[in-house]
Amino acid sequence: MQTETFVHPSAVVEPGAQLGAGAHIGPFCHVGPEVVIGAGTRLISHVTVLGATTLGENCTVHSQAVLGGLPQNMSHKGGRTTLTIGNNCTIREFVTMNTGTDNSRGATIVGDNCNFLAYCHVAHDCVIGNNVTFANGATLAGHCEIGDNVGIGGLSAVHQFVRVGRNAFLAGGSMIAGDVIPFGIAVGNRAKLRGLNMVGLRRSGMSKAEINTLLRAYRTIFDRSRPVSENIEIARAEFADSPTAMLIVDFISDRGKRHYTVPPVKGAVDDDADDQD
Incomplete structure (x- = not known):
């Protein structure tokens, strides 16, 4: 890794900004006075980093991205x-990420090893885990929580305050208006669950036995013959020995008053959840 920091003559790095060893600030970039840029991070060109923004090590930011802009929230008091x-x-290119609001979390947080393709937006007060991928044009409204290893398809939009559990997948072009369970796959305008994210589960190295346990837990939780609240208690007792199944149980139990959980497509629980031989 290059250890010498480089700032192109056409870039503006305001007094007070901190640049780590080997940081590279390309042509026509603007780095504000409260910004911290980690070691080895590259701003390719025409990048704007504002506000109290900390950008970690070995990141790459492409042209026209704007990081640390003010929250798009009328209740923010400055x-x-x-x-x-x-x-x-x-x-x-053209990714935007805003700071938090002073009447809420006050911070927007993005984890490690994340990939944001062109024209994505991360709004105020969102929390994003590690190893998350946003395809082109995927957007989050404010206060969203995105778990580790989540994939969000292109041109998808996530409603404010929505939670997406770890290892879930949101299909391209979807509108996500409610919480998506861990390991779930959600599809459509006002999306519904289409089963579990089987591709992601297999890629994660999860055993077939554990995947089958997850599938049985999924069927139990979304059994339409009983209320979900009753199903949750049944699943909590039946799958207590499965940490992965309990992730789904606890996720739904912790939804709070402001959240509803995206349900499966009617009639699709059994069809999309076949046991894996």
């Missing part, structure tokens, strides 16, 4: 809020 982006993230 207080100091932050944006923190982890290590080894790739941020492509």
Whole structure:
């Protein structure tokens, strides 16, 4: 890794900004006075980093991205809020990420090893885990929580305050208006579950036995012959020995008053959840 920091003559790095060893600030970039750029991170060109933004190590940010802009929230009173982006993230062209709001979390947080393709948006007060991928044009409204290893398809939009559990997949062009369970796959305008993210589960190295346990838990939780609240208690007792199944149970149990969980397509619970031989 190059250890010497480079700032192109056409770039503006305001006094107070901190640049780590080997940081590369390309042509026509603007780095604000409260910004921290980690070691080895590259701003290719025409990148704007504003506000109290910390950008981790070994990230690459492409042209016209704007990081740390003010929250698009009329209730924000102008207080100091932050944006923190982890290590080894790739941020492509025209991506925007806003700081938090001073009457909410006050921080927008992005984990490590995330990949944001062109024209993605991360709104105020969102929390994004590690190893998350946003395809082109995927957007989050404010206050969303995205778990580790989530994939969000192109041109998808996630409603404010929505939670997406770890290892879930949101199909391209979907509108996500409710919480998506861990390991779930959600599809459509006002999306519905289409079963579990089988491709992601297999890629994660999860055993066939554990996948089958997850499938049985999924059927139990979304059994339409009983209320979901009753199904949750049945699943909690039946699958207590499965940490992965309990992730789904606990996720739904913790939804709170402001959330509803995206349900399966009617009649699709059994069809999309066949046991894996």
